[in-house]
Amino acid sequence: RLYTPEVTVAVMQELHRRGTLRSALAGRDEKQINLLLTFVARRVIEPRFTSVLVTVADMITDIYQPVVGQSAIVDRQFLKLQEAIGKEIDYQEELLEVLGMMDTLFATFTKKKDTDLDENKRNGLTETIETNTNN
Secondary structure (H helix, E strand, O other): OOOOHHHHHHHHHHHHHHOOHHHHHOOOOHHHHHHHHHHHHHHOOOOOOHHHHHHHHHHHHHHHHHHOOOOHHHHHHHHHHHHHHHHHHHHHHHHHHHHHHHHHHHHHHHHHHHHHHHHHHHOOHHHHHHHHHHO
8 A cells, every 4th residue: 555555546446336445444443544544645635546535535534423533543634634635625726726827828829819810811911822822
């Protein structure tokens, strides 16, 4: 899980595909929950793992919500997971803002090119080219 997180995530994805992820995550002791939450909190921000690990985090939260407050270690890991997901949400919001700015710039560039072609037509360049090709 430390050196090949893609294998761990692939196993989780396959368990989810088979519909057995919830039962695989359930029934864990404090140490195992801690390991799971640590892994998810560290890797959930990696784009290649995000979709799978958000599902895993959701299931872990649903399953172990009743034990929150019973273990300081598990509570700390839930807070780290919450913080990691919060940072990722903020990052995604910033990316969407930048994307909006870029869309505006690209739209401006496209309009400018259209305008340049219209000016060439008005200056008679198109007429000259058409006259030369007809001869």
